[in-house]
Amino acid sequence: MSDVNELRQRLISAATEITGVKGILSSPAETAGYLMDWRRRYKGEALAVVLPTSVEQVSELVKLCSRLGIAIVPQAGNTGMTGGAIPINDRPSMILNVSKMNRVREVDGLNNSVIVEAGCILATLREVVERAGKLFPMLLGSVGSCQVGGLVSTNAGGVNVLRYGNMRDLVLGLEVVLPDGKIWNGLKVLRKDNSGYDLKQLFIGSEGTLGIVTAAALKLFPQPTNSGTAMVSLPNIQAAVDLLRIFAESAGGKVEAFEIISKGQLENVLAHHGEPSPMPLSSPWYVMIELADSSTNWDPNEIFEQILAGAVERDLVHDAVIASDSKKAERLWKLRHTISEANMRKGFSVANDTSVPISKIALFIEQVDERLKQEFEAADVYYAGHVGDGNIHVIIVFDRSVYDTDEKREKAAARANFIVHEASVDLEGSISAEHGVGLMHIEELERFKSNVDLEMMARIKRAFDPGNIMNPGKVLATHRIDAL
Ligand code: FAD
Numbered sequence: 001m002s003d004v005n006e007l008r009q010r011l012i013s014a015a016t017e018i019t020g021v022k023g024i025l026s027s028p029a030e031t032a033g034y035l036m037d038w039r040r041r042y043k044g045e046a047l048a049v050v051l052p053t054s055v056e057q058v059s060e061l062v063k064l065c066s067r068l069g070i071a072i073v074p075q076a077g078n079t080g081m082t083g084g085a086i087p088i089n090d091r092p093s094m095i096l097n098v099s100k101m102n103r104v105r106e107v108d109g110l111n112n113s114v115i116v117e118a119g120c121i122l123a124t125l126r127e128v129v130e131r132a133g134k135l136f137p138m139l140l141g142s143v144g145s146c147q148v149g150g151l152v153s154t155n156a157g158g159v160n161v162l163r164y165g166n167m168r169d170l171v172l173g174l175e176v177v178l179p180d181g182k183i184w185n186g187l188k189v190l191r192k193d194n195s196g197y198d199l200k201q202l203f204i205g206s207e208g209t210l211g212i213v214t215a216a217a218l219k220l221f222p223q224p225t226n227s228g229t230a231m232v233s234l235p236n237i238q239a240a241v242d243l244l245r246i247f248a249e250s251a252g253g254k255v256e257a258f259e260i261i262s263k264g265q266l267e268n269v270l271a272h273h274g275e276p277s278p279m280p281l282s283s284p285w286y287v288m289i290e291l292a293d294s295s296t297n298w299d300p301n302e303i304f305e306q307i308l309a310g311a312v313e314r315d316l317v318h319d320a321v322i323a324s325d326s327k328k329a330e331r332l333w334k335l336r337h338t339i340s341e342a343n344m345r346k347g348f349s350v351a352n353d354t355s356v357p358i359s360k361i362a363l364f365i366e367q368v369d370e371r372l373k374q375e376f377e378a379a380d381v382y383y384a385g386h387v388g389d390g391n392i393h394v395i396i397v398f399d400r401s402v403y404d405t406d407e408k409r410e411k412a413a414a415r416a417n418f419i420v421h422e423a424s425v426d427l428e429g430s431i432s433a434e435h436g437v438g439l440m441h442i443e444e445l446e447r448f449k450s451n452v453d454l455e456m457m458a459r460i461k462r463a464f465d466p467g468n469i470m471n472p473g474k475v476l477a478t479h480r481i482d483a484l
Pocket of ligand 1: 155159
């Protein structure tokens with residue numbers, strides 16, 4: 001028996017003692033879906049996929065892997081954008097998938113908080129708290145598949161960050177299994193706690209490299225009593241920034257989402273669904289706007305009509321459609337939430353996730369557009385994103401008949417990423433606003449982050465995980481940790 005097979009047998013037999021046979025997947029047919037990311041860009045190998053049902057089981061599994069020298073790759077819904085939940089192939093790994101730990105443990109209506117396990121799907125969490133009259137505001141296209149553990153570990157964003165913040169703003173406390181197997185119960189539901197370092201912040205956005213999140217205490221909000229959705233067309237991208245400022249000043253804090261879509265992107269989504277456009281496609285830019293609030297006696301349509309009429313007069317807006325009911329609003333939002341799916345169908349899609357100061361969005365897009373169009377002929381360049389956070393996804397969809405080998409595609413992707421990242425960093429932006437670093441952006445992090453940044457990160461990683469067993473090869477280049 002080869003060394004790897006022997007190790008696999010030892011792992012499976014000891015892990016079965018911990019989770020029972022139902023918690024272990026090891027045949028290629030069972031594990032295939034866990035070993036590849038949803039975009040089919042990264043494929044890894046693992047000795048087994050293990051699905052624990054309790055924090056105690058997670059703790060025992062971590063101790064076991066540490067003893068056997070097996071790397072642990074934490075995984076939740078496997079909808080991540082940067083390959084973070086897929087093992088790298090240079091050392092034996094186990095995927096620890098938290099999907100079976102999916103209970104909503106407690107909704108506290110008076111405290112506006114919920115305690116929920118890491119494997120709970122976002123849509124389920126939203127439904128459960130809605131039944132208690134509450135809102136958990138995080139919303140993104142993968143709502144039906146992504147899970148709390150993944151959302152916390154990537155510090156996910158989505159369309160409502162403008163009003164409620166990203167995951168970091170929504171987490172009150174965490175329960176985490178550390179790389180030595182200790183269980184940290186930091187599940188506090190406090191709004192104020194200055195009793196030392198705010199340890200939970202280290203785990204939020206660290207993509208499984210410091211520990212395994214097993215549960216989270218999250219903030220809740222009142223359910224809105226009313227909401228409204230509009231889609232507007234604009235003459236240029238600066239008009240979107242100006243329009244957002246007007247809405248922010250005039251709509252009394254009711255702006256929940258303000259999402260930009262370029263014309264080419266919208267055309268591609270509509271073609272994907274085979275649906276007619278909700279409005280004429282004669283402008284270069286479109287924005288989806290959501291107003292919502294829990295106060296009484298307000299009418300979203302009145303606000304839309306009043307602000308948009310003024311904006312049309314000032315040439316900030318060409319045209320607008322206001323959804324007359326929730327079904328029509330859902331249809332509009334479907335266009336935004338199915339962008340990734342539509343682009344994957346069209347070609348080899350490289351979606352960047354940069355952020356720049358809002359005041360520099362127009363300059364950023366102008367610079368990037370010119371450089372990308374000069375560089376790539378057989379590619380479409382699209383834009384979508386969250387204007388209120390300066391988080392613009394520059395998406396390059398390469399024609400598969402021209403970029404017809406993995407080598408050509410990866411080379412083009414690396415070059416496109418470099419162009420977009422350089423433009424954003426030159427404007428004091430970030431190469432990753434909400435998707436994280438994962439496997440995809442490690443080299444770019446080396447290029448664009450300072451040595452001091454990277455050394456501090458490596459020291460934190462070393463302090464928590466001296467054996468480097470927790471999602472090795474993600475976020476930080478291994479040589480950074482070895483160099484300490
Ligand atoms: P996974 O993909 O399983 O894991 C993501 C990372 O977290 C990996 O590094 C993994 O190792 C780590 N991890 C997972 N669980 C744990 C745990 N319990 N403990 C420690 N580490 C863990 N993201 C946005 O931010 N905004 C968007 O608007 C957005 N839109 C999307 C739209 C679509 C259609 C899709 C498919 C994805 C979108 N995403 C978006 C990306 C993705 O959904 C988020 O990154 C999400 O947070 C990942 O959750 P997951 O449960 O799938 O995590």
